[in-house]
Structure formats: C-alpha cells, structure tokens
Amino acid sequence: MLASQLQAQHHLSRFSLSDPRVNILAAGIFALVAVLLTQWPALMLLLGLALLFNVMAGTRWRSVIKRLLAFETFMLLLVLMLPFSMPGETWFRLFGLSATIEGASQALTILLRANAVVLALLALLAIREPVSLGYGAAALGFPAKLIHLFMMTVRYIQVLGDEFQRLRNAMKARAFEPASNWHTWRSYGWLMGMLLVRSMERAQRIVDAMRCRGFDGSLYLRSQLLWRKSDSLLLLGLSLLALVPLVWQQFLE
Template identity: 30%
Template sequence: MENKLAEGKTLLHRLDPRVKIIVFLMFAVSCALSSSISFLFFSSLFILLMGFVVRHDLTKALKSLIFADSFLIFLIITMLFTYDKGSSIKLGIVHFYPEGLKYGAFLFFKSNVILLFMLFLLATSTVFEIAHALHHLKVPAKLVQILFFTFRYIHVIRDEYRRLLKAAVARGFKPGTNIHTYKTYGYIVANLIIRSYLKADRIYKAMLCRGFKGEFPVYHHFHLEKKDIMFAAFSVLFLITAFAGSIIWKF
C-alpha cells in the first residue's frame, strides 16, 4: 500500500515527524473537544496555509478526503432521523429533525478538519518515519510495531483476498444474495485468516533468524533543526490565536 502524499519534497515533507505528530495531536484534540464552529473555522485557516505549501500534491490529499467523506455523509443522514432534539418535521410516518441536520453537518465539518490535519501533517511522512518518531516519543514498542506491521502487510492480505476471490470466480462463482454466496464468502474469509496466521508465523521465524529481538535497529535518527522549532512555535502561536479568535468572534 503506497502513501503517495509522502513522496513530495515540500517544507512539510522535510519537517521532523516528531514535531508533526505533536502539532497534529494539539490541533486534533483541540478540534475534537471544541464545540465552537468559530474555533474550527480559525483552525481551518492553518490548514489552508499547509495546503498552500503542498499545493502540488493537493489533489492526492483531496482524493483521500473524498474517500473518507463517502462514509461520513451517512453520519449526517443518521443524525437527521435520530437526533431527537428540538422541533421535528413529520412526513407520513417518518420524522425529520432539522437540529439533527445542523449537528450532523457540524460533526462532518469537525471530522474533515481533523482529517485534513492528519493528511497534511502525518501523511506527508512515510509510515516508517512515523513509527520511528513514535518510538522516540516513548510510545510503547509493541504498539509501534503493530502499527508498522499492520500498514506493511495489509496490502498482502488484500492481494491474497483477490487471489482467493479470483479462484472462486474461475470455478463458476457468481456473487448474489443467496446462501451459496454467503457460504462462499465465509470460506474465503476463513481461508484468509488461516493463511494470514501461517504467513505471520513464517515472517516471525524469518525475523528471529535475522536476529530480531523485539525492536528494529535504526541507523538514521532525527535531529531537530531550526525549521522544526520555528514550525512548532508558529503552530502553538496559531493555536492560541484560534482560541482567542473563537472567544472574541463567535459565529
């Protein structure tokens, strides 16, 4: 699985991943806990600045965002029917809640702001760089390894699933809404789990043969540079400004 956004050479790509992780957590937690749309608006100004920096790779980020939004749109639809607060509009036996639409749109906007922060700050580094940075930030080694191996081998599982499905189709399998289809997919998933376990066991034994002792040796370590410190200071200043702006200008 490729992270095409990490292939650029902009300022954001060259920043220390440790700084980007810390800045992302600051803004993501602040946005997640905030109930002020004005704070989200001011935070989105910082996103616009980062978008200007990676403008040549912006289409890659937006494609990823559209994929996530295809799931988030169901959140708005769900809130429209289930957010039982305020007045309701009755259409036959169905009740619509305008407040639910408003709240769902707010959650949609909040989710997109956090996703854009993740794309511009985390996706502009490779998974190995993120894992290395998390190790430096004292995240438990097992959690870091789970993250790394999940990303490293999820495409292997995807390819194995495609091979199994292709083999089933070659034997005359035609998906439908019937018991045979459900049983066939059940067999494919079960086969996939067994093959994944066997492959993981072989990989682990191969790693032990190569001297693996619970952590990966790293020959190049990160070093804070002037641009990293300046970016961190600017981010903190912008976050404080966003808080102040949301208090002064409420909308």
C-alpha cells in the first residue's frame, strides 16, 4: 500500500513539479496536433497517448471518469444530431430524417479528437495548481487581462457556487419543486438573474477593496519561474510523443 502511494507521488512529480510553462506548451502542441488529425487510426493513437499521459501523471481515474461523463453528456447531443445535419450518402432513416454516413464519420472524428484533448488537459493542466498556471501563462506572455480574469475566476468560483447554493436552499425552503411547466422555468430564470445581480455586486465590492489596497491593474509574481534542463527534456519528450500520430497519418495517406 505504501509502495503504491510512493509510486503515485513519483509519477505525479513528473508533470506537477516541472515548470508550469512545460504543461501549457505541451497541452498547446497536443491540441494543435489533434486539430490536424483527420483519420480514425491516428486519432485513436492520439487518444491512447492521452491515456498514457494520465498514467504518467498519476491522475486518479475515478476523478477522470467523473469529468469525462460530464463532458460526454455535452458531446452526446452533437454525436446524435450531426449525422442528420450533414449531406451525403444515406445511412438510415428515422422519423423521416436521413442520417448520412459522412455525418456519422464526422461525429466520430470530433468525438475522438475532443476526448483526446480533454484527457490530455486533465493530465497536463488539471494536476497543476491554478495559481502556478497563471504564473506560467504570464511568463509566456499571455495578455495581462486574460491572466487576471483566470486568477479571479479560480479564486471566486467557489464563492459563486456557495451563493448559488444559498439561493437554491431558499427556493427549497419555500417548497419549490421543479417540474416541466412555466412556473419552473420562470423560477429558474429568476434564480439566474439573482445570481448575476449578486455576482456583479460582489465583484464591485472586490474591486473597491482591491483599489483601497493599492491595486493598479498590474500582476506581480511572488516568485520567479526557473526553467531547468529537465523541463526542456520533458517538453521535448511530450512533443515528440504528440507528433507520432501526425507522422503516422502522413504514412497512412
């Protein structure tokens, strides 16, 4: 038991203890390769590499599966609708609508590509502290406003979640029960509206408090990032692995 925990920590250190710029650059290269791939065998290989990255990062598979299920719920609508919305050779008919082979092929391509990118992001970015990712993005020259937005979102997303939960509890205390009717949708509309209003009010209070403490819109890093030789080797290795499916696709063509 102890040996497995130590091994997991060792695997985790490969990605989580490197310079955060390595993770950001590797994720960008992986996403770029995913966009360039069009053939199923190459995309399946890329998906396998994303799974390998999660093994190397020591991510918890229960958490990965939970996040993937939430993502697949969104992808399910695309996969079901795309075959009926693209022209091409008819595959089958349902309720008078024609599903095309080209649409099904495109849906499968998008599904493989999206899952590969999500798994890679879970392995490369989700294991890092959000603050360290902000530091890495600043060191790479990302726009300051974008970094501020990211850092503030990370800091206050839980606050907004707590506010949402308080509003939901208030609705339950008033015996609200959701149903498929106009009252339910109107109540949810009021809920979103109140959450937006309270979020804006809290944001204004936060801005005022930051200005009282001398905030001038600049991002100051508490520590300087140090790029080491091992970071270069790790980025090179991850980049070469990500490029393997792209090279293989060229041979397939």
